[in-house]
Amino acid sequence: xxxxxxxxxxxxxxxxxxxxxxxxxxxxxxxxxxxxxxxxxxxxxxxxxxxxxxxxxxxxxxxxxxxxxxxxxxxxxxxxxxxxxxxxxxxxxxxxxxxxxxxxxxxxxxxxxxxxxxxxxxxxxxxxxxxxxxxxxxxxxxxxxxxxxxxxxxxxxxxxxxxxxxxxxxxxxxxxxxxxxxxxxxxxxxxxxxxxxxxxxxxxxxxxxxxxxxxxxxxxxxxxxxxxxxxxxx
Numbered sequence: 207x208x209x210x211x212x213x214x215x216x217x218x219x220x221x222x223x224x225x226x227x228x229x230x231x232x233x234x235x236x237x238x239x240x241x242x243x244x245x246x247x248x249x250x251x252x253x254x255x256x257x258x259x260x261x262x263x264x265x266x267x268x269x270x271x272x273x274x275x276x277x278x279x280x281x282x283x284x285x286x287x288x289x290x291x292x293x294x295x296x297x298x299x300x301x302x303x304x305x306x307x308x309x310x311x312x313x314x315x316x317x318x319x320x321x322x323x324x325x326x327x328x329x330x331x332x333x334x335x336x337x338x339x340x341x342x343x344x345x346x347x348x349x350x351x352x353x354x355x356x357x358x359x360x361x362x363x364x365x366x367x368x369x370x371x372x373x374x375x376x377x378x379x380x381x382x383x384x385x386x387x388x389x390x391x392x393x394x395x396x397x398x399x400x401x402x403x404x405x406x407x408x409x410x411x412x413x414x415x416x417x418x419x420x421x422x423x424x425x426x427x428x429x430x431x432x433x434x435x436x437x438x439x440x
Contacts, residue, residue: 243336244279244280244281244337245284245338246280246283246284246340246341247326247338248268248285249341249342250288250320251343254343254344254410256287256344257409257410258299259292259295259299260409261419262346262409262415262418262419263419263422267415268285268296270346271345271346272300274347278351280351283309283311284310284313284327284329285310285313286314286321286343287313287314288314288315293314313326324338337384339351339384339385340382340385342380342408344408344409345380345408345409346407346409347382347402347404348404348405348406349367349405351384354382354384354400361396361397362383362385362397363384363398364397364398365383365402366379366380366381366399366401367402367406369405369406370405370407370421370427370428372424372427373407373417373418373421373426373427376414377407377408377417378407379407382402382406384397385397
């Protein structure tokens with residue numbers, strides 16, 4: 207992530223993005239559009255150790271999360287880690303795989319600190335005027351989260367994702383937020399509530415990681431390699 211001299215990530219200019227869209231006649235075309243920069247924070251879940259290094263069908267959860275967010279069009283990802291041994295291990299993994307800091311940064315916070323995604327984003331150099339996708343550290347999903355911007359209001363959007371049908375009995379769904387910059391002097395409004403088209407699940411233990419992996423290998427988990435879906439308002 208490029209930074210200005212005062213520490214903020216550069217991104218005042220809109221970015222050009224490319225995507226696959228269907229016309230009203232059902233004809234698929236590649237289109238280019240200008241968009242605002244999009245950033246994400248993978249934030250710690252209160253009172254839980256991060257499961258980021260668990261393996262899901264041959265890849266670590268943190269690897270799948272980062273790959274997925276970058277495929278969704280995120281210009282940068284900030285990973286919040288704790289300062290204990292588990293958090294340091296995740297930080298070392300990120301440094302080994304994204305050590306140049308061009309698209310992924312780590313912000314370490316002392317347990318049991320609960321900074322919130324907006325403060326984590328600020329410490330990662332994302333300017334206060336930017337909207338931020340807030341992703342729980344135990345979340346695994348397949349939706350194109352950039353579509354959340356199409357249903358947000360002035361305060362953002364909260365989207366709930368159901369787990370894959372094959373895993374609905376043993377996995378809980380999860381929520382992803384698009385946090386807008388505060389309006390005026392206060393943050394008193396409520397964000398849009400939305401339901402995700404696609405799936406999302408919380409992977410919180412080695413046993414759940416093994417169960418998710420087995421379901422992936424059986425072909426019961428759609429789109430884990432990057433299939434995108436759209437958002438719809440609940």
